[in-house]
Amino acid sequence: MTEPAVAALIARLPKTELHLHIEGTLEPELMFELAGKNGVTLPYADVAALRAAYDFSDLQSFLDLYYAGAGVLQDEDDFYRLTFAYLERAHQDKVVHTEIFFDPQTHTARGVPFAVVLAGIRRALADAHAKWGMSSRLILSFLRHLSEEDGMATLEQALPWLDAIDGFGLDSSEVGHPPEKFARLFERCRALGKLVVAHAGEEGPPGYVWQALALGVCRVDHGVRALEDDALVEKLAASRMPLTVCPLSNLKLCVVDTLAHHPLKKMLALGLCATVNSDDPSYFGGYVGDNYVACQQALSLDADDIVQLVKNGFEASWLPEAEQARYIAQVDAELQAWREGT
Ligand SMILES: Nc1ncnc2[nH]cnc12
Ligand SMILES: [Zn+2]
Numbered sequence: 001m002t003e004p005a006v007a008a009l010i011a012r013l014p015k016t017e018l019h020l021h022i023e024g025t026l027e028p029e030l031m032f033e034l035a036g037k038n039g040v041t042l043p044y045a046d047v048a049a050l051r052a053a054y055d056f057s058d059l060q061s062f063l064d065l066y067y068a069g070a071g072v073l074q075d076e077d078d079f080y081r082l083t084f085a086y087l088e089r090a091h092q093d094k095v096v097h098t099e100i101f102f103d104p105q106t107h108t109a110r111g112v113p114f115a116v117v118l119a120g121i122r123r124a125l126a127d128a129h130a131k132w133g134m135s136s137r138l139i140l141s142f143l144r145h146l147s148e149e150d151g152m153a154t155l156e157q158a159l160p161w162l163d164a165i166d167g168f169g170l171d172s173s174e175v176g177h178p179p180e181k182f183a184r185l186f187e188r189c190r191a192l193g194k195l196v197v198a199h200a201g202e203e204g205p206p207g208y209v210w211q212a213l214a215l216g217v218c219r220v221d222h223g224v225r226a227l228e229d230d231a232l233v234e235k236l237a238a239s240r241m242p243l244t245v246c247p248l249s250n251l252k253l254c255v256v257d258t259l260a261h262h263p264l265k266k267m268l269a270l271g272l273c274a275t276v277n278s279d280d281p282s283y284f285g286g287y288v289g290d291n292y293v294a295c296q297q298a299l300s301l302d303a304d305d306i307v308q309l310v311k312n313g314f315e316a317s318w319l320p321e322a323e324q325a326r327y328i329a330q331v332d333a334e335l336q337a338w339r340e341g342t
Contacts, residue, residue, distance in 0.1 A: 006303055009338045010292045013306070014330050016313035017090060017098040017277055017288045019221050019244035021141070021171065022079075022121060023070045023106060024280025025086035034072040034081075042072070054283055059203050059253050060173055062283060070106050079120025087128040087136075089281075093289035096327065097317055099137040100125075101169055105146060105154055114157045122164055137318050139197065141169035142185065144177035151185045166318060167195035169221065170212075174204040179211035186215040195318060197244075201225035202255060206232050219244055219316060224255060227263050227270075237271040242316030246279035247295050248286045259298035268308055275313045307335050 028047040035042050044050040056062040073079060083100075090098055100121070107117050121138065128134040140158055142151040158165055168189040170182060179186075179198050186196050200212035202222035206229035212220055213235075223243035226232050236243065247262050249255075256262045267274040276295065281287045286294060292309070295301055301309075310331055314324045 006296050006301070006306060007293055009303055009335065010289060010296060010306055012094065012334050012338065013310050014094050014096045014327055014334070015288060015292075015310055016275070016317050017095050018219070018242070018275055018313060018316055019101075019246055019277035019279055020086070020098060020288075021066075021101045021103065021280050022083055022086060023073070023103055024066060024284075025089075025282050026069055026073070026082055027085065027282045030081065030085065031069050031072050034074075034078050038072055038074045038078070040072045040074075043068075054252075054285075056253055056283075062253055062280070063173060066280065066283060067106055070103075071110060073107065073117075074112060076116050076120040076123075079117055080124050081120075083121045083124035084127060086281075087124060087134060089287055091128070091132050091134060093287055095134065095288060097135045097314075097319055099139060099166070099318060101139045101141040101171065103141050103143060103171065104157070105143045105150065108154070108157065114154075115161070118161055118164060135319065135323075137166035138164060139167045139169045140165050141171045142182065143172040144170050144181065144199075145173040148182050148185050151182060152188070155185065155188060162192065162194075165194070167197060167218075169196070170198040170200075170215075171221070174199060174202055174208065178204070178208050179215050183215065190216050197221055202250075203253075209236075213241070218242075222246065222250075224250060224263055224267075227266065233270055233272070236273075240273045240315070242273040242275060242312065243267065244277050244316070245274050246277050246284075246291070248281075248284045248291050249279035252284040259294055262295065262299065264295055264309075265299045265301060265305065268305055273312045273316055274309065275316050276309050303335065303338070307331060 028050045104114050104117055108114055125136045189196050195218050197217050197219045198212040199221040201209040206226055209226045219242040221244045251259050276291050278288045278291055311328050314327045
């Protein structure tokens with residue numbers, strides 16, 4: 001019997017998304033609409049010209065555009081619309097649980113109050129939960145190109161809303177801004193009882209992944225360059241440390257030259273807890289379902305690989321263990337139904 005296309009399996013499986021920058025979901029159409037509403041001038045004639053600029057040579061060339069684009073987000077409703085549009089799109093991909101980064105420093109530096117950013121995002125998360133039962137967690141991510149003191153000041157601003165913040169992360173320009181630069185800040189976050197994660201090993205060397213582990217992270221965001229260090233791979237695999245891998249992001253930012261050379265399949269073979277995520281889907285040409293499908297084709301992933309990746313996502317999530325187990329059982333049931341052609 002010919003197995004039905006693995007793409008059909010991908011489409012039907014419940015999924016997580018654990019590496020998603022909400023500012024990176026700003027589609028050009030919404031960017032132009034909000035620019036018009038808020039009186040912001042964009043240096044592009046139209047949506048097509050903006051999309052044509054999404055031709056990145058590295059992480060920094062993307063970040064320059066990403067921070068400029070975020071400038072159109074000004075009031076609570078802008079953050080609501082941004083977030084709800086992402087959640088609606090993720091729901092189409094059968095994402096049942098998402099853990100979302102937001103970068104408050106990108107907005108507070110422009111005079112947008114922390115409370116405005118958070119209120120808009122939270123209202124959308126609550127609506128998605130009410131409408132589809134989609135669960136979520138929120139991760140405040142510090143910008144590593146700024147100082148640790150700036151991060152500390154941001155943490156101070158977040159203190160009144162700690163109940164709404166599930167964890168803390170570290171993103172932006174990696175090389176030259178190693179995790180150890182933020183040792184005291186992450187210590188403080190952990191002392192507040194919060195989970196911490198950090199981008200490491202995207203463009204930065206394996207040493208940055210070791211440093212992220214020293215910060216006490218419970219997941220490494222990206223981590224693809226960890227494969228250059230055998231001892232590190234052994235440690236990550238033995239501890240089932242999750243890696244939130246973002247294949248189309250790696251392709252667009254030239255971390256890999258072609259998806260066929262992406263290490264995702266190798267990561268699974270090494271026993272790493274690799275997960276699939278979209279990072280900044282509006283800029284990188286694909287949401288989480290697109291990431292699965294593109295990798296399936298480029299790397300000839302089979303049904304077992306796909307199921308392993310999806311299960312890793314639940315294992316790596318911050319859902320309670322009983323809920324992880326419930327979703328993993330659903331994944332097995334969908335796999336069986338797919339195999340039986342029902
Ligand atoms: N891929 C990425 N790496 C680092 N910082 C980011 N901020 C948004 N996307 C990012
Ligand atoms: Zn990221």
